[in-house]
Amino acid sequence: MNIKPIGDKVVIKPIAVEETTKSGIVLPGSAQEKPQQGEVIAVGDGIYQNGVKIPMELKVGDRVVYGKFGGIDVKLNGEEVIIMAEKDVLVVLK
Amino acid sequence: MNIKPIGDKVVIKPIAVEETTKSGIVLPGSAQEKPQQGEVIAVGDGIYQNGVKIPMELKVGDRVVYGKFGGIDVKLNGEEVIIMAEKDVLVVLK
Amino acid sequence: MNIKPIGDKVVIKPIAVEETTKSGIVLPGSAQEKPQQGEVIAVGDGIYQNGVKIPMELKVGDRVVYGKFGGIDVKLNGEEVIIMAEKDVLVVLK
Amino acid sequence: MNIKPIGDKVVIKPIAVEETTKSGIVLPGSAQEKPQQGEVIAVGDGIYQNGVKIPMELKVGDRVVYGKFGGIDVKLNGEEVIIMAEKDVLVVLK
Amino acid sequence: MNIKPIGDKVVIKPIAVEETTKSGIVLPGSAQEKPQQGEVIAVGDGIYQNGVKIPMELKVGDRVVYGKFGGIDVKLNGEEVIIMAEKDVLVVLK
Amino acid sequence: MNIKPIGDKVVIKPIAVEETTKSGIVLPGSAQEKPQQGEVIAVGDGIYQNGVKIPMELKVGDRVVYGKFGGIDVKLNGEEVIIMAEKDVLVVLK
Amino acid sequence: MNIKPIGDKVVIKPIAVEETTKSGIVLPGSAQEKPQQGEVIAVGDGIYQNGVKIPMELKVGDRVVYGKFGGIDVKLNGEEVIIMAEKDVLVVLK
Numbered sequence: 001m002n003i004k005p006i007g008d009k010v011v012i013k014p015i016a017v018e019e020t021t022k023s024g025i026v027l028p029g030s031a032q033e034k035p036q037q038g039e040v041i042a043v044g045d046g047i048y049q050n051g052v053k054i055p056m057e058l059k060v061g062d063r064v065v066y067g068k069f070g071g072i073d074v075k076l077n078g079e080e081v082i083i084m085a086e087k088d089v090l091v092v093l094k
Numbered sequence: 095m096n097i098k099p100i101g102d103k104v105v106i107k108p109i110a111v112e113e114t115t116k117s118g119i120v121l122p123g124s125a126q127e128k129p130q131q132g133e134v135i136a137v138g139d140g141i142y143q144n145g146v147k148i149p150m151e152l153k154v155g156d157r158v159v160y161g162k163f164g165g166i167d168v169k170l171n172g173e174e175v176i177i178m179a180e181k182d183v184l185v186v187l188k
Numbered sequence: 189m190n191i192k193p194i195g196d197k198v199v200i201k202p203i204a205v206e207e208t209t210k211s212g213i214v215l216p217g218s219a220q221e222k223p224q225q226g227e228v229i230a231v232g233d234g235i236y237q238n239g240v241k242i243p244m245e246l247k248v249g250d251r252v253v254y255g256k257f258g259g260i261d262v263k264l265n266g267e268e269v270i271i272m273a274e275k276d277v278l279v280v281l282k
Numbered sequence: 283m284n285i286k287p288i289g290d291k292v293v294i295k296p297i298a299v300e301e302t303t304k305s306g307i308v309l310p311g312s313a314q315e316k317p318q319q320g321e322v323i324a325v326g327d328g329i330y331q332n333g334v335k336i337p338m339e340l341k342v343g344d345r346v347v348y349g350k351f352g353g354i355d356v357k358l359n360g361e362e363v364i365i366m367a368e369k370d371v372l373v374v375l376k
Numbered sequence: 377m378n379i380k381p382i383g384d385k386v387v388i389k390p391i392a393v394e395e396t397t398k399s400g401i402v403l404p405g406s407a408q409e410k411p412q413q414g415e416v417i418a419v420g421d422g423i424y425q426n427g428v429k430i431p432m433e434l435k436v437g438d439r440v441v442y443g444k445f446g447g448i449d450v451k452l453n454g455e456e457v458i459i460m461a462e463k464d465v466l467v468v469l470k
Numbered sequence: 471m472n473i474k475p476i477g478d479k480v481v482i483k484p485i486a487v488e489e490t491t492k493s494g495i496v497l498p499g500s501a502q503e504k505p506q507q508g509e510v511i512a513v514g515d516g517i518y519q520n521g522v523k524i525p526m527e528l529k530v531g532d533r534v535v536y537g538k539f540g541g542i543d544v545k546l547n548g549e550e551v552i553i554m555a556e557k558d559v560l561v562v563l564k
Numbered sequence: 565m566n567i568k569p570i571g572d573k574v575v576i577k578p579i580a581v582e583e584t585t586k587s588g589i590v591l592p593g594s595a596q597e598k599p600q601q602g603e604v605i606a607v608g609d610g611i612y613q614n615g616v617k618i619p620m621e622l623k624v625g626d627r628v629v630y631g632k633f634g635g636i637d638v639k640l641n642g643e644e645v646i647i648m649a650e651k652d653v654l655v656v657l658k
Contacts, residue, residue, distance in 0.1 A: 002188040006151055007181055036638065042185065051146030052615030057570055067636045072161045074130065074184065083184045087571055090636065090647045091606065094566040096282040100245055101275055136279065145240030166255045168224065168278065177278045190376040194339055195369055230373065239334030260349045262318065262372065271372045284470040288433055289463055324467065333428030354443045356412065356466065365466045378564040382527055383557055418561065427522035448537045450506065450560065459560045472658040476621055477651055512655065521616030542631045542654065544600065553654045 001077055005044035008086045010058050012038035012066065013079065037065055037093075038082065058086055063093045095171055099138035102180045104152050106132035106160065107173065131159055131187075132176065152180055157187045189265055193232035196274045198246050200226035200254060201267065225253055225281075226270065246274055251281045283359055287326035290368045292340050294320035294348065295361065319347055319375075320364065340368055345375045377453055381420035384462045386434050388414035388442065389455065413441055413469075414458065434462055439469045471547055475514035478556045480528050482508035482536065483549065507535050507563075508552065528556055533563045565641055569608035572650045574622050576602035576630065577643065601629055601657075602646065622650055627657045 005011055015037045040062040046054050058064065070088035074081055099105055109131045134156040140148050152158065164182035168175055193199055203225045228250040234242050246252065258276035262269055287293055297319045322344040328336050340346065352370035356363055381387055391413045416438040422430050434440065446464035450457055475481055485507045510532040516524050528534065540558035544551055569575055579601045604626040610618050622628065634652035638645055 004186045004188055006183045006185065009184060011185060045151070047181075048143055048148045049612055050144045050614045051148070054612045054615070057609070065638055065640065067638075072184065074159055074161075076159065076185070076187075087611075089570045090573060090638065091570065091575060091640070092568045093640075094568055098280045098282055100277045100279065103278060105279060139245070141275075142237055142242045144238045145242070166278065168253055168255075170253065170279070170281075192374045192376060194371050194373065197372060199373060233339070235369075236331055236336045238332045239336070260372065262347055262349075264347065264373070264375075286468045286470060288465045288467065291466060293467060327433070329463075330425055330430045332426045333430070354466065356441055356443075358441065358467070358469075380562045380564055382559045382561065385560060387561060421527070423557075424519055424524045426520045427524070448560065450535055450537075452535065452561070452563075474656045474658055476653045476655065479654060481655060515621070517651075518613055518618045520614045521618070544629055544631075544654065546629065546655070546657075 003042040003076060005042050005083065007044050007047045008054075008056065009044045009083055010040050010056075010086050010089065011042035011076070012064060012071070012082050012084070012089075013041050014038045014082060015063070036068070037063065039063055041081065043086075056086055058089065058092065064089045065091050065093065097136040097170060099136050099177065101138050101141045102148075102150065103138045103177055104134050104150075104180050104183065105136040105170070106158060106165070106176050106178070106183075107135050108132045108176060109157070130162070131157065133157055135175065137180075150180055152183065152186065158183045159185050159187065191230040191264060193230050193271065195232050195235045196242075196244065197232045197271055198228050198244075198274050198277065199230040199264070200252060200259070200270045200272070200277075201229050202226045202270060203251070224256070225251065227251055229269065231274075244274055246277065246280065253278045253281065285324040285358060287324050287365065289326050289329045290336075290338065291326045291365055292322050292338075292368050292371065293324040293358070294346060294353070294364045294366070294371075295323050296320045296364060297345070318350070319345065321345055323363065326368075338368055340371065340374065347372045347375065379418040379452060381418050381459065383420050383423045384430075384432065385420045385459055386416050386432075386462050386465065387418040387452070388440060388447070388458050388460070388465075389417050390414045390458060391439070412443070413439065415439055417457065419462075432462055434465065434468065441466045441469065473512040473546060475512050475553065477514050477517045478524075478526065479514045479553055480510050480526075480556050480559065481512040481546070482534060482541070482552045482554070482559075483511050484508045484552060485533070506537070507533065509533055511551065513556075526556055528559065528562065534559045535561050535563065567606040567640060569606050569647065571608050571611045572618075572620065573608045573647055574604050574620075574650050574653065575606035575640070576628060576635070576646050576648070576653075577605050578602045578646060579627070600631070601627065603627055605645065607650075620650055622653065622656065628653045629655050629657065 003011055017037050040058050040060055043056050043058050043060055046056045066089050071082040071084035074083055097105055111131050134152050134154055137150050137152050137154060140150045160183050165176040165178035168177055191199055205225050228246050228248055231244050231246055231248060234244045254277050259270040259272035262271055285293055299319050322340050322342055325338050325340050325342060328338045348366065348371050353364040353366035356365055379387055393413050416434050416436055419432050419434050419436060422432045442460065442465050447458040447460035450459055473481055487507050510528050510530055513526050513528055513530060516526045536559050541552040541554035544553055567575055581601050604622050604624055607620050607622055607624060610620045630648065630653050635646040635648035638647055
């Protein structure tokens with residue numbers, strides 16, 4: 001099933017990030033707070049501004065960091081994803 | 095009876111989605127929380143931006159996923175539908 | 189007496205809608221919650237956007253569905269009407 | 283003394299409207315809640331939008347209906363008037 | 377000392393207005409609530425809108441009526457004045 | 471060290487203003503409430519509006535009066551300054 | 565790993581600033597409240613305004629002062645950074 005976000009929205013699949021605590025124990029991402037990294041799996045066509053369509057910066061496959069706000073958790077095809085406006089994504093990791 | 099939404103609004107007929115719980119039992123959609131999928135049954139002509147009419151992305155028959163906010167539940171022709179601005183729809187499933 | 193709304197406002201005369209309850213009893217609209225259907229009885233000339241006047245979608249005689257917000261109840265010529273901006277009307281029934 | 287409102291403001295002199303209660307007794311307007319009808323006694327030159335001055339719809343002498351919000355009660359020349367932006371006026375009665 | 381407001385701000389010197397109470401006693405303005413009339417003593421050059429500078433309506437010497445909000449009380453040259461955006465002034469008395 | 475504000479921000483060095491109380495005692499500014507006068511020590515290049523850069527009104531050396539809101543207190547080079555958008559400055563004293 | 569902020573966002577690495585207290589003891593920055601100085605380590609391409617891309621003022625390597633609001637703390641490559649819109653940065657120190 002193909003997914004097409006509306007406007008400037010993007011669909012992100014969260015990625016659990018391994019992290020070493022100060023005591024040196026590696027905790028798998030799932031044992032910690034809500035993930036803040038993910039992979040972009042779908043990108044909208046963009047919104048209009050003053051009658052001009054603004055190009056999107058993100059593309060499918062981008063690895064992104066996003067904050068804990070602005071996104072909506074949805075289950076698509078049995079998979080938990082988060083949908084947010086492109087401007088609520090913080091950075092792309094290249 | 096024909097339905098024409100005003101501006102950038104769309105009318106969506108909710109679709110109950112079957113879902114398998116972790117224990118493997120299939121619950122019919124109606125036994126769960128408010129559905130988040132639906133079919134677009136009417137689309138407005140769009141709103142103006144800076145004096146220019148912005149085209150709508152959605153069309154009748156689109157299967158969409160929408161969040162639990164922004165929409166207004168209305169009974170039209172004896173059928174429960176939800177009306178929201180196109181920008182409050184999250185994604186189209188193709 | 190003629191009524192002319194300011195800007196993008198419309199004046200709507202609520203219409204009580206008969207409805208059959210699940211048990212099959214027909215309740216007259218007045219015995220239920222605030223009506224959500226009405227007939228447009230006056231339409232403003234529209235507002236300006238970027239110095240350009242935006243045309244109105246609604247016209248006198250349109251049967252509309254509106255939500256429970258945004259409107260102001262006023263008694264005009266001894267008749268209870270609701271006045272709201274066109275964008276707060278949900279759909280036209282044709 | 284001449285009164286000139288700033289921008290898109292208008293000055294309205296409230297008019298008490300006689301009203302027959304359900305039991306048939308006529309109550310003078312002053313014995314009821316705050317009046318919602320008035321006569322426009324001064325009109326501003328309008329505000330700019332995108333550098334273009336937008337014409338006013340109202341003119342001195344118009345009889346208008348206005349809601350209970352948005353206006354500021356001021357005593358001018360010993361007379362209680364209400365000042366509001368033109369867009370907060372609901373309809374003109376002609 | 378010369379005073380030049382920034383943008384669309386104006387400086388107003390409040391004027392106490394004598395008022396006759398219902399019982400006929402004249403109360404000097406200072407014994408009542410905060411004055412709502414004043415004289416414009418300085419006017420800004422105006423703000424830009426869409427890159428175009430919008431002309432100011434008020435000029436030094438105008439007698440104005442203003443509401444109880446939006447203004448900031450400041451002591452300039454030992455004199456209590458109120459500074460507000462031109463749009464928060466209600467009317468000019470001519 | 472040179473300081474360059476971002477956008478339409480300005481950096482202001484507060485100036486304590488001597489003031490005579492009603493009983494005639496001169497209180498040095500530091501013994502009273504937060505100062506409301508200052509000297510502009512750095513000015514940003516301005517912000518864009520509709521793609522056009524809007525010129526700044528203030529320049530280094532201007533003596534200004536500002537309200538108690540909108541500004542952020544920062545210690546720069548060991549000196550307490552306040553940083554605010556130009557539009558939050560009230561007047562220039564010339 | 566390369567970091568590319570979205571839109572007008574910048575990534576800032578906080579810098580602890582040594583400060584002498586009134587009693588003359590030098591406290592290392594880490595023993596005090598949240599730092600307000602940092603070095604810009606990544607800059608977005610800017611946002612569109614009216615269909616025109618607005619150039620960024622900041623560049624990588626700039627030493628900036630920022631307030632305690634608007635930013636989001638994120639750990640990138642094991643390093644605590646703060647991400648904020650360029651307009652929420654206060655000044656550049658040159």
